[in-house]
Amino acid sequence: MFCSSCGSLIIPNNGKYLCNVCGNEEKQKGENKITAKSTGKEMVVIKETTRVEPLDSEAVCPKCNHKGAYYVLKQTRAADEPETAIYTCQSCSHRWREY
Numbered sequence: 001m002f003c004s005s006c007g008s009l010i011i012p013n014n015g016k017y018l019c020n021v022c023g024n025e026e027k028q029k030g031e032n033k034i035t036a037k038s039t040g041k042e043m044v045v046i047k048e049t050t051r052v053e054p055l056d057s058e059a060v061c062p063k064c065n066h067k068g069a070y071y072v073l074k075q076t077r078a079a080d081e082p083e084t085a086i087y088t089c090q091s092c093s094h095r096w097r098e099y
């Protein structure tokens with residue numbers, strides 16, 4: 001994942017996502033709601049600033065059958081698991097994942 005503060009790539013270490021560049025600690029997706037409880041400040045889901053996603057022209061959308069989707073690779077929790085690709089349909093913005 002990428003640091004929401006400075007945009008650097010963050011390598012997970014002991015289950016934590018600590019940015020080596022600016023020291024910002026990212027929360028994993030899904031944990032945001034729980035960790036934000038006592039701050040009183042609404043936490044917005046990580047916004048990737050400059051997002052240039054590669055296009056997979058061979059990916060077929062399961063919803064509208066459009067051929068062509070943007071994808072991002074996400075490293076799953078365990079390091080020995082393969083990366084998951086999150087596809088976003090170019091046509092209908094439907095999202096799905098592939099392993």
Ligand SMILES: [Zn+2]
Pocket residue numbers: 003004005006007008019020021022023024
């Ligand atoms: Zn950072």
Ligand SMILES: [Zn+2]
Pocket residue numbers: 061062063064065066089090091092093094
């Ligand atoms: Zn689609």
